[in-house]
Amino acid sequence: MSDGNSPMQRPPLLSLSGVHTHIGQYHILQGVDLDIPEGQLTMLLGRNGAGKTTTMRTIMGLWQASRGEIRFGGEPLNGVATPDIARRGISYVPENMGIFGALTVQENMHLAARSGPMDTARLDWLFEVFPALKKFWKSPAGSLSGGQKQMLAIARAVIEPSRLLLIDEPTKGLAPAIVSALTSAILQLKSFGATILMVEQNFAMARAVGDTVAVMDDGRIVHRGLMADLAADKALQERLLGLSMDMHQ
Amino acid sequence: MLNTLFSGDFPRSRWLTGLLLVIAVALLLAPFLFPGSRPLDTAAKICVFIVLVASYDLLLGYTGVVSFAHTVFFGMGAYGAAIALAKVGPGWGALLTGGALGVVSAMVLALLIALFSLRVRAIFFAMVTLAVASAFAILVSQLFHITGGEDGLSYSLPRELTPAFRLVQDKVFDVRIDGRLLTYYLVLTVSVVLFLGLLRLVNSPFGRVLQAIRENEFRAEALGYKTVLYRTLASCIAAGVAALAGVMMAVWARYTGPETTLSMDIMVNILLMVVIGGMGTLYGAVVGATLFVLAQNYLQTLMAGLSSALSGVPVLPNLFAPDRWLLWLGVLFILSVYFFPTGLVGRLRGTGAGR
Amino acid sequence: MSGSLQTVLARLRGGDGARRSGLLLIAALMLLALAGVGSVPTWITLTLAGLAMGMMVFIMASGLTLVFGLMDVLNFGHGAFISLGAFVGVSVMAALGPWMESASLAVNLAAVLAGAIIGMVVTGLFGYVFERLVVMPVYGNHLKQILITMGGLIVVEQLIYVVWGPDAIPIPRPETLKGALTFGDVVLEKYRLLAVAVGLTIFAVMTGVLTRTKIGLLVRAGVENSEMVESLGYPITRLFIAVFIAGSALAGLGGVMWGLYEEVITAHMGMSVMVMVFIVVIIGGLGSVEGCFLGALLVGLMNNYVAYLAPKMALGSSILLMVAILMWRPEGLLPVAKGR
Known part of the structure; x- marks a missing residue:
């Protein structure tokens, strides 16, 4: 079942069709077709340089698509400015986390809660899954460890209710203990019904949290299907990713 | 022959070729076409500024570096020649030695600035050079016993370049062949040589690397070019040529002062x-x-x-x-x-x- | 506890250490100057002069450094706002002639305040026009920014000549701000005291805004990572325009104060002061208001001490200071860590 017929009852929350993106003279995305079903976690896999981060940035409006169409909740997203995309309900955790190091953890969160005071229930839940945030609440975010920064980045992306969460390689360079804390936090987010598009190189985590999967290569989507199917098919992994998931841990 | 002279870099446009030809002919025949001292003065300044601007373009246009210190180099050449002529006397030896010293010190300063700018962010370069330029202008005005301060220096030229000198006694096409005319042709010749030299330079492999660096420094670096070395060399050459333009300015104007060589206005003009x-x-x-x-x-x-x-x-x-x-x-x-x-x-x- | 130790260490790594070394540098400079000058009263007078100059340069430079930090825009036309502010402010003060000549400090200050406020409003508005017309089309291209803003500076200077004429305009200080207070051998020029007070107030207000208000936090966040600010739903351009206007208005204020300090204004004054402004923002680290403040104090003090000890070396010494600091810290004293 890897022919792209992922289970879909409703129209996708986000859909990219034939999206091309140029960065300067480089043609990075060369016709990306991707549907993000509502309420699921879609994993975006692929080798380095396949165009995963560019896809995220194009959705967020940080790069402009030169061709093709992006629709979010039925509305076109092409040409919409990044702040408006955010206000339509897409939150973004970039690869470098985008933490404001000179600001405290609290100030980082304060800016993320753009519609007013932070929701206490949400904050309490975040403190529960990421206790470090509470502990370093008044410390400059720049002084946090890599894992704590990642937790802050994710907390910042969910403090304001959003319809879609983009997370770019959250486990990059993190210790296994922190990876498992992140995994459980993301599983909890899923249980609340969040729609997530996530880029990840850590296959254990990808397998643990992913519902559907899309694999990119050379600026195109080369495979779509269920995460479980890909996880079970070593030959397919070999062919798509150049190595099997088990080897990569 | 033409190909060698222009290093294969032709104007590539009928209009441009025409315009350049008009400029070249006008400059070549200026003393005969436009008699009088003001047109000749204009023509000589055009020659000097063509060289000065071309040398600046080597920096700005070919390497994408904005420098505000170009007048400093121009001034160093001019003051080198001027101080020698004013203090030692109007001889060829003084002119050449002073000019050479000016050119060399300009190149050394360019090297120092380039080495220093390696250490700092590229974006600082414009600001640093602006500060250096204003400091140099102030230094020159303060060292007035050498430089003449704000008043500048007036001096005489070697005898062959003075208006009193006659190469031939008779007029040619109704124009007196005097030292002033010789000076003009000296300036013109040096300008043409320097310009063609720069043209050769930018069309050499060296120039192509400079352009590659401007287009994409990262890639040029990846291709194995030492971008730092190329940039430094380009600034030193540009400084040297600018100083030579300064020497010509000093010779032509028979006067060198901050207003004509070092002021911010000149930099803005460039x-x-x-x-x-x-x-x-x-x-x-x-x-x-x-x-x-x-x-x-x-x-x-x-x-x-x-x-x-x-x-x-x-x-x-x-x-x-x-x-x-x-x-x-x-x-x-x-x-x-x-x-x-x-x-x-x-x-x-x-x-x-x-x- | 390891957590707090970690915080302390990180704080040292990220800024506090640099801040402390900046302050130490200022202290060292002051002590060195005390040894060089030899006389305590003279030293106090010079220190006040240095602080006053530093404060005025800080007022002019702060906008420039934030504008760069936020949008990577290098505005060589900033000097135009300084000149324009001075001309507008001086015109207002000239119109309030009797107030300037009054023997009452309050009336004098009212005249100066009126000149400063109107100067700031005009330069602020002008800054808005300048940003939209001249700067906006060249976002993201340093080469064009430098060229275009330089062109803008030339045009504004020339327009000042058109409106106010080509001659320098003398501007006497208001009556009660002339002269100096003397305590024994210590001579404190009144106007310099005012300049220090204004500078400190501006610095305090600015620090308050940047650390305590949402817009201030957004500015600091934007200096670090403008893309992330946008991704959180805030349009960075609007923020940038606000900062640009504020920075232009501050340049205008600085111009008014500098004009009164020099007691003469010319269209070219902005460009002349810009040399010092650039040195200050480079020393401080582009994008950092605090660094700019430290840099301005260093340059102001250095200038006045050296001007007393070796008059010909004043500007040269600032440049040497800049070179030395950049050799030690290539990004300046308090660089902003770019998250992009």
Whole structure:
């Protein structure tokens, strides 16, 4: 079942069709077709340089698509400015986390809660899954460890209710203990019904949290299907990713 | 033959070729076509500024570096020659030694600035050079017992270059072949040699690497070019040529002072000439310098006419007062950067924007 | 506790250490100057002069450094706002002639305040026009920014000549701000005291805004990572325009104060002061208001001490200071860590 017929009852929350993106003279995305079903976690896999981060940035409006169409909740997203995309309900955790190091953890969160005071229930839940945030609440975010920064980045992306969460390689360079804390936090987010598009190189985590999967290569989507199917098919992994998931841990 | 002379880099446009030919012929025959001291003065300044602007274009247009210290190098050449002539006396030895010292110190300073700028962010470079330029101008005005301070230095030239000297007794085509005329042709010859030399340089493998660095420093680096070395060499060469232009200026004007060599105005003029003529092509320097020097000398006359015609209207006469010519060139400059980033030469070549 | 130790260490790594070394540098400079000058009263007078100069340069430089930090825009036309502010402010003060000549400090200050406020409003508005017309089309291209803003500076200078004429305009200080207070051998020029007070107030207000208000936090966040600010839903351009206007208005204020300090104004004054402004923002680290403040104090003090000890070396010494600091810290004293 890897022919792209992922289970879909409703129209996708986000859909990219034939999206091309140029960065300067480089043609990075060369016709990306991707549907993000509502309420699921879609994993975006692929080798380095396949165009995963560019896809995220194009959705967020940080790069402009030169061709093709992006629709979010039925509305076109092409040409919409990044702040408006955010206000339509897409939150973004970039690869470098985008933490404001000179600001405290609290100030980082304060800016993320753009519609007013932070929701206490949400904050309490975040403190529960990421206790470090509470502990370093008044410390400059720049002084946090890599894992704590990642937790802050994710907390910042969910403090304001959003319809879609983009997370770019959250486990990059993190210790296994922190990876498992992140995994459980993301599983909890899923249980609340969040729609997530996530880029990840850590296959254990990808397998643990992913519902559907899309694999990119050379600026195109080369495979779509269920995460479980890909996880079970070593030959397919070999062919798509150049190595099997088990080897990569 | 032509190919060698122009290093294979031809104007590539009928209009541009025509314009350059007109400029070349006019400069070559200036003493005969436009008798009188003011036209000759204009022609000589055009020659000097073509070289100065071309050397600046080597930095700005070919490496994308904005420097405000170019007048410092120009001034070093001029003051080198001027101090030697004023203190040692009007001999060829003094002129050549002083000029050479000026050129060498300009190149050394360029090297120091380049080495220093390696240590700091590229974006600081423009600001650092601006600070260096103003410090140098202040230094020159303070060392007045050597430099003449704000008043500058007046001096005599070697006898062969003085108006009293006659190469031949008779007039040729009704023009007296005196030392002044010889000076003009000396300036013209040196300018042509330097310009063709620069043209050769930018069309050599060295010049192509410079362009590659400007287009994409990262890639040039990845291809194995030592970008630092190339940039440093380019700044030193540009400084040396600018200093030579300074020597010519000192010889032609028989006077060297802060106003004519070091002031911010001169730096701004160079920028205007490069941008209006066209960055990244040495022919831009020819067109830009010629038009600018002509405008400087003759636009004011035109504006004086406009201003007096508008004398009844409030404010407007002030806008067109002859002293405000820089206002209009400033506007032209801004518009050029927006709309014709390749300047007049780019327009004439029909490549338009976004080269 | 390891957590707090970690915080302390990180704080040292990220800024506090640099801040402390900046302050130490200022202290060292002051002590060195005390040894060089030899006389305590003279030293106090010079220190006040240095602080006053530093404060004025800080007022002018702060906007420039934030504008760069936020949008990577290098505005060589900033000097135009300084000149324009001075001319507008001086015109207002000239119109309030009797107030300037009054023997009452309050009336004098009212005249100066009126000049400063109107100067700031005009330069602020002008800054808005300048940003939209001149700067906006060249976002992201340093080469064009430098050229275009330089062109803008030329045009504005020339327009000042058109409106106010080509001659330098003398501007006497208001009556009660002339002269100096003397305590024994210590001579404190009144106007310099005012300049220090204004500078400190501006610095305090600015620090308050940047650390305590949402817009201030957004500015600091934007200096670090403008893309992330946008991704959180805030349009960075609007923020940038606000900062640009504020920075232009501050340059205008600085111009008024500098004009009164020099007691003469010329269209070219902005460009002349810009040399010092650039040195200050480079020393401080582009994008950092605090660094700019430290840099301005260093340059102001250095200038006045050296001007007393070796008059010809004043500007040269600032440049040497800049070179030395950049050799030690290539990004300046308090660089902003770019998250992009």
